[in-house]
Amino acid sequence: MKYRRIPDETIQRLPMYLRGFSLLEDEKEETVSSRRLAVRLGLNPHQIRKDLSYFGSFGRRGVGYPVRATAQRIRRILKLDKTQKAALIGAGRLGTALVAYPGFSSFNLEIAAIFDKDPQKIGKKIGHLRVESIERLSGLRKRKIQLAILAVPAEAAQSVTEKLVKAGVKGLLNFSPGHLKVPASVKKIDIDLASQLSILPYYL
Amino acid sequence: MKYRRIPDETIQRLPMYLRGFSLLEDEKEETVSSRRLAVRLGLNPHQIRKDLSYFGSFGRRGVGYPVRATAQRIRRILKLDKTQKAALIGAGRLGTALVAYPGFSSFNLEIAAIFDKDPQKIGKKIGHLRVESIERLSGLRKRKIQLAILAVPAEAAQSVTEKLVKAGVKGLLNFSPGHLKVPASVKKIDIDLASQLSILPYYL
C-alpha cells in the first residue's frame, strides 16, 4: 500500500462501516465479504474495499473481512477504541434530546458535561448529569474533554465557540444555522436541519 | 445559458444562499455582490455565481444581485414560495424538539401533522398539534402532505417508510440509523447524528 491522501468522504463513511461490523459482531459472524456488507448498508462493494484499503490490508482474499478484528481496527482509526467525552452546550429542546439518546454509546461516545447560561437551568439534572454554568467552560481542558456539541441559539453560537476554542476544544458539532468562524486547528461539522428539510421540496 | 445538469451539491447550497438573502432582505439591503455574500456565508464567490447561473441570470454586472428578487427566485426554485407541509412520525425526544423549533417557518416549512403508535401519546397535544395514530397515515395524500420527517426507532423505520410511500410521501428526512430502502421516485435524506459525532475524534 502506497501512501495516498485519505478523502474526507472516506472518513465520513467509516462510522457506517463500523455500525455494520458492530452489528455483525453481535450476530457472532466470523467474516463478511464486501459484497454482503454492501447489500446491508445499501452501497457498493468497490467503495467499501477502496475505503478500507486506504488504511492497509484488512481482509483475506477468497474469504472476506474478519468481523471482530476489522471492527476494532476501524474503532482505532476513528479513535473510538477509548471512550470519547463530549460536552453539550445548550440544555434546550435539542440538547436534552441528544443527552437522552442512547445511540452514542455504541460508538464509545459519551456526553460527559452539559453547560447553559440560563440560571433557571443551571444545577438541574438532565439524565444523570447536572447542568453547569457556561462560566465553567474553561474547566474542559482539565477534564480532558476535547469535543463539543453546540446547541445554543444562533446569536450566541460565535461567542460560545470562541470560549470553547479557548478551553481547548478541538472538534465541534454545530447545530446552529449560519456561518461559524473557527481556527484551522479545530474540526467543525455543521448540521443545519432546516436547510436539509428545505432541500426536499425541490425534488417533488 | 445552455442547459446543464444541475449538481445535487448546488441544490444543497441553495438553502444557505436563501438564508443569506433573507437576512439581507430583513436588513433592507437592495443589492449584494457575490463577494460580500461569500464573506458572510464563509464560502467563495465563484461558487455562488456558478451555482446561481445554473438557473439563469440573476444579477447585474457591475452591481450585484438584487436581494429581494433573488431571494424570491431561490424560493421558487426550491418550491418554498408556497408553504410546504411535512408530517412528523415519532413523537419522541427528537420529534418533540423538532416540532417546537421555530426555524422551519423562515423557509416556509411547516410541520402540519404528528403521528405515533404509542396509545399513551396519541391524542396528546404537542405545540398546537394533536398526536395522531399511525394508522391514519393514509390520510396524508388527501391532506396534501408529501414530506415526512422520520424520528422513530431504527427497528420501526423500514415498515413506517413503506406506509409513508403508500400514503404518497415523496420526500423523506430520516433520522434513524441504518439503511432504509425507498423507491427511486422518493427523495430521501439521511441524518445520522451519531455517525456525524463519530467523525470528530479522527481529527483530534
Place this chain on the structure above:
DNA sequence: TTTTATTTGTGCTCACATTCACAAACACAA
C-alpha cells in the same frame, strides 16, 4: 497437485464538481 470459485487490493479511467480566467455588461466620473 491441479482446477475452480471466491474475494480482496489497487492502478487506471471516467465523471463531475470546483476553481480559474476573462469577456461582456454596467455605473459613474471626468
Place this chain on the structure above:
DNA sequence: TTGTGTTTGTGAATGTGAGCACAAATAAAA
C-alpha cells in the same frame, strides 16, 4: 463621450472522488 473600476456569467482548466477491471491470494473441490 470616453475612461476607469466593478461585477456578473460562463467556457475552460483543474482536481479529485467514484467506479471499474483485473491480478494476486485464498479456499475448497477434483
